Every structure is written in structure tokens, then in C-alpha cells.
Amino acid sequence: MNQYLAWFDEIPDEALGSAAGGKGASLCRMSRAGLPVPKGFIVRSEMFNAFMEANGLWDYVFEKLATIDFSSDASLISVAAEIRQRIIDSPVPSEMAMDIVSFYSQIGSGHEPVAVRSSGTAEDLDDASFAGQQETFLFVIGNDDVVKYIKECWASLYNDRAIFYRKEKNFDERSISIAVVVQCMVSAQKAGVMFTSNPITNDHDTVVLEAAWGLGEAIVSGIVTPDNLWINKHTGEITTEYISEKETMVVRLSERGGTKEIPVPEELREAPVLTDDERNQLVELAKKIEAFYKKPEDIEWAIVDGQVYLLQSRPITTMK
Numbered sequence: 637m638n639q640y641l642a643w644f645d646e647i648p649d650e651a652l653g654s655a656a657g658g659k660g661a662s663l664c665r666m667s668r669a670g671l672p673v674p675k676g677f678i679v680r681s682e683m684f685n686a687f688m689e690a691n692g693l694w695d696y697v698f699e700k701l702a703t704i705d706f707s708s709d710a711s712l713i714s715v716a717a718e719i720r721q722r723i724i725d726s727p728v729p730s731e732m733a734m735d736i737v738s739f740y741s742q743i744g745s746g747h748e749p750v751a752v753r754s755s756g757t758a759e760d761l762d763d764a765s766f767a768g769q770q771e772t773f774l775f776v777i778g779n780d781d782v783v784k785y786i787k788e789c790w791a792s793l794y795n796d797r798a799i800f801y802r803k804e805k806n807f808d809e810r811s812i813s814i815a816v817v818v819q820c821m822v823s824a825q826k827a828g829v830m831f832t833s834n835p836i837t838n839d840h841d842t843v844v845l846e847a848a849w850g851l852g853e854a855i856v857s858g859i860v861t862p863d864n865l866w867i868n869k870h871t872g873e874i875t876t877e878y879i880s881e882k883e884t885m886v887v888r889l890s891e892r893g894g895t896k897e898i899p900v901p902e903e904l905r906e907a908p909v910l911t912d913d914e915r916n917q918l919v920e921l922a923k924k925i926e927a928f929y930k931k932p933e934d935i936e937w938a939i940v941d942g943q944v945y946l947l948q949s950r951p952i953t954t955m956k
Contacts, residue, residue, distance in 0.1 A: 640683035640732060641739050644668070644676060650936035653681045655756030656796045657815035662949045669928055672945050676819030677739045681757055683732055683788050684814050691726040697794065701809055705863045706800070716796040719917050723791040728783055736786065737779045740818065749775040749821040749888070750782065751947075754789040756798070771795075774895050775821055775854065775888050782818065817901070822945050823888055827852035828862055832869075832922040833932035835954050840932070842875065843867045843922045847909035849900050850885030850934055852947070859897065860884050860897070863909050867919055879908050917944045925949060 642655070644667040652661035656678045667673040688694050700719050705711040728736075743750060750772045771792035773785040792798070793814040802809065828847035833840045846855055846862040854860040860883070866876035882900050889896045910918070918937065921944060925933050932955045936948040 638710040638735060638739075640680050640686065641735055642678050642680060643739075644673065644678070647678065647680070654757055654813075655682065655794075655815065656817075657681060657757050658950065659753060659755035659948055660817045661755075661817045663817060663819070665928075666925070666946055666949060671924065671928075672943070674820040674822055674945055675743060676817055677743075677785055678755070678781070679736065679816040679818060681815045687728060687732065687787075687790065688723075690729050692710070693723065693726060695893035696722060698809065701799070706803055709796075712796045712800060715798055716794055719794040720791040723794070724787060726830075728787060733783050736783050736818075740779060740782050743818075743820055746779075747777055749777050749823075750818045751821050752776050752782065752785040752789060753819065753948075754792050755815040755817050756793060757815065774851065785853070786816045786818070790814055797891035818891065819947075822938040822940055822947070824847070824851050824941055824945075827915075827936075827938040828855055828870075828909070830918055830922055830935045830937055831932065832935065833952065833955060834866060835932070835934075835952050838956050840955075841869055843869045843919050845910070845915065845918055848882055849904055849909060850887045850898075851895060852938060853883060853895060854886045854897075855920070855935075857886075859886070865910075865915070867915070869919060869923055872916060872919060879906065881903060881906050882909070911942075914939055914942065914944065921946065931955075 644664045647655050647664055652664055656664055660678045663673055663676065697719055704715045740746065754771050763793050771789050773788065776782055778784050802812065826847060826849055828845065831844040834842040834844050845865040845867065848854045848860050848862040855862050861880040863880055864873055864878040867874050882905055884897050885900050886895050886897055923936060932952040933949045934952050935946060938945045938947055
């Protein structure tokens with residue numbers, strides 16, 4: 637096994653958290669459990685650590701972090717930006733870059749669009765959620781861009797929100813690291829999030845579904861109000877249903893990668909996103925995932941031609 641890279645089923649359970657980070661570990665576990673997770677690999681935290689070592693960045697980072705005045709937003713933002721820029725300006729050693737390209741070439745044709753997602757070793761813990769604090773890049777295509785955006789994910793470990801959150805939670809900066817997930821991109825026709833238990837009412841018998849047209853980024857970034865359904869996980873009965881007017885969707889930009897926002901076709905704007913069968917598939921998966929993790933989970937999902945794919949799962953930190 638490569639010391640720096642691993643397919644989802646290659647990292648031993650005992651090493652998942654430290655090597656793959658929160659998001660990566662979850663994807664590895666779901667993939668091993670036979671759940672519908674798109675193919676992908678982990679750029680292990682060990683590669684980030686070796687990259688930092690090779691470029692002499694650790695001392696620089698810790699010295700810069702020590703200069704932050706946490707009572708000043710300007711100080712935090714400025715220092716964080718300097719650290720990120722130094723990481724982005726530092727070269728990925730050629731052997732590491734070649735290893736990344738070798739793994740990427742095994743996803744499809746080697747020109748396959750992938751999602752490149754940060755996976756911090758301190759994220760998605762039962763008592764802490766770093767959701768949205770580090771970067772995700774969608775429809776990344778080609779060797780150079782995959783390497784480039786992995787480095788962008790590494791740099792995002794030091795964005796101002798993440799640094800501040802770690803300070804608030806008393807994380808030791810010298811003990812944290814970051815992995816990156818590189819995963820076959822699902823060109824979702826519909827996507828959303830799913831809570832295996834209801835975090836609003838603290839009801840463990842209810843699955844909450846949010847759904848929109850196109851990619852799930854429309855929901856995550858708040859540009860669309862999704863359909864919202866509360867469903868009894870034992871009977872399948874819909875107890876609450878809100879079908880929103882969905883004016884915007886996020887789709888693939890072009891063959892060269894990236895995403896764009898477009899208007900939702902008129903006939904779909906006020907139509908329910910999910911069919912009965914898709915809704916039932918999601919509820920069944922919610923039950924399987926909650927049973928697998930033995931705790932309520934917050935899940936990102938996507939649907940292509942009626943097939944549900946799981947893109948991420950993290951603990952719901954607010955449930956009692």
C-alpha cells in the first residue's frame with residue numbers, strides 16, 4: 637500500500653481518523669459496508685505532513701499563528717491569508733505529484749471529473765463540527781488541476797474560520813492535520829441532505845429530507861430553499877411536507893470542469909424533487925446508516941437516473 641495514498645477500502649480501521657480525517661474516514665467505512673459511495677481515494681494526512689516538512693513550513697505556520705490577536709478580526713484574517721498563500725506558493729514534491737496522478741489515472745479514463753474535498757483530522761467529531769470550514773472543489777479535471785486543488789484543500793486548514801474554531805475548542809495546532817478525498821464526481825440531477833433523526837425536534841423516529849434540483853451545492857451555499865420532508869422512519873408516512881419554489885440550480889459548467897448556477901426549468905420550479913421510490917430509497921438508507929454508526933447522522937446524497945449515491949456522512953452534534 638502507498639504510504640501517502642489509499643483507496644477507500646485500504647486504510648485499517650484503527651488508522652482511519654488520523655490518516656483519512658473525519659470526512660474521509662466516514663466514506664471509507666460506508667464504502668466497506670457496501671453502501672452506494674462513488675469510487676475514490678484518500679490523500680492521507682501523512683502526505684500533507686510530508687509536504688509541509690519538505691517545504692520547511694511548520695515553523696513558519698506556528699510562528700505566524702502565535703502572532704494572531706484573536707480579539708481582532710483583521711489580525712486573524714490577515715495572518716490566515718498569509719499562511720494559506722505560503723502553502724499555495726510551495727511546490728508539491730515531484731514524487732508526491734506523480735503518485736497523485738497515478739491514482740487519479742485509475743478513476744475512469746484519467747480525465748474523469750472528480751470532487752476534491754478537504755477532510756481535517758479534527759473534523760466531524762461527536763462534539764465538534766467543522767462542516768463547511770475547509771474547501772471543496774467540484775468537477776476537477778486533469779492531472780495538474782487535481783494536484784493544484786489538493787494543495788488548495790491543504791491550505792484551507794488555515795482559513796480564518798477554521799483557526800478561530802480550533803482556538804475556541806482548545807485544539808492543539810501542533811496535533812492537527814488534513815487529508816483530502818478525491819472522488820468520482822456524480823453529475824447529480826437531484827441532490828440534498830438527510831438527517832437520520834430530526835435535529836429540530838430531537839425526534840429519533842423521524843428522517844428529515846431536503847432536496848433540490850442539480851448539485852447539492854445549491855443547498856449548502858444557501859442559494860435555493862429546498863423541498864423539506866419529515867418522514868416517519870418506521871411507517872414511511874410523511875408527517876410534514878414543504879415543496880418550495882426552486883428558482884436556481886447548480887450544474888456542471890463545461891467539459892473543462894467547474895460549476896455554474898442556472899435557472900430551474902419552469903415546469904420543475906414548484907414540482908416535488910423526489911419521486912416516491914427515491915424518497916423510500918433514502919429513508920431505507922437513513923435507517924441503515926444510523927444502525928451502522930449507532931448514532932444519528934447528517935448525510936449528503938445525490939441521485940442520477942434514480943440511483944442514490946452517498947457523498948458524505950457526519951454525526952449530528954446537536955442531538956440529545
